[in-house]
Amino acid sequence: MTYFVVQVRSGAEIEVKEMLNTVLNRAGDSMVNAIYAMETFTEIIRDENTAVDLSELNSDDISEHLYVKRIQAGLNNLRIACDKLKEYKDANSLALLETYKGSIRELSKDLREVRMNTKKISSVISGYILVELNVDFYYFPDNLWHLVKSVPNVTGIPSKYNVPQEEVDAFFQQVDITPEVEMQFEELLSSEEVVEARNEMLYEANKVVGTVEEKVLLEQIDIIATKVVDSVNEMKNDIDSSNPIIRNVERCKAFIHRKRQIIVMPMDLFLTLYNDIKVQNLIPAQSSFAFLNRFRSILYRDDKMVSLE
Structure with missing residues (x-):
């Protein structure tokens, strides 16, 4: 087995991992054994929300996390569009602006409700994921890199060479993903x-x-x-x-x-x-x-x- 580091946009580690798994499955890839984003979570206890879930992360938790990310992305896009529309004063632009503002209010409400019952999930290795291959390669394979770089939010690889096994072992021993x-x-x-x-x-x-x-x-x-x-x-x-x-x-x-x-x-x-x-x-x-x-x-x-x- 060999390991390679892939650089991603900070905060998008989990999304990249899930999307890369989908891309590799569709391509019929057999070289990748596992992808690590080193997820952990924070359970939030509010005075108005006393239900506590300290169980381990599961696929439903990850799906809810990705849903929150999609809502946040939609809100961000709408806010950018609103800022652009404010430059125009014609009736159509003003009407569209009010429509966008209504959508922002609705999405913000949805986001608050979803967050009330969703674990706050994050990666402990900000800006990177680790790809484990089930075959020994000294260099990152070109055909695999072609698939990896097609995934949004992948920004590059710090090194085309694999990570020495002793460094990988030390990393897994030291990294702390305690919730x-x-x-x-x-x-x-x-x-x-x-x-x-x-x-x-x-x-x-x-x-x-x-x-x-x-x-x-x-x-x-x-x-x-x-x-x-x-x-x-x-x-x-x-x-x-x-x-x-x-x-x-x-x-x-x-x-x-x-x-x-x-x-x-x-x-x-x-x-x-x-x-x-x-x-x-x-x-x-x-x-x-x-x-x-x-x-x-x-x-x-x-x-x-x-x-x-």
């Missing part, structure tokens, strides 16, 4: 907004002292004051470099996107955090305050770090 889980929490409020909301909730809580409603209001105060991104990043910086959990913690990403606090973590860490919940089916909506309590309990359980490896 991730992205948890989206409450919007981050400004200091003034936190103070205002806190005062309002305290006022309401004082009216219902000793009731369940008071407990709920006090919990909400804890939530709005929680800065989960800052807290996670601080814990990442504080962890001892010799601790076996460090690799999992360092892979956590904490950031703010469109005011929403977001934490991305390896799947094994997520499963450890929520091992008391049947996460393959349903997970309750989690506040940032509740998440941090779980995160701290895992990191500092019995005052010792716990290995998640």
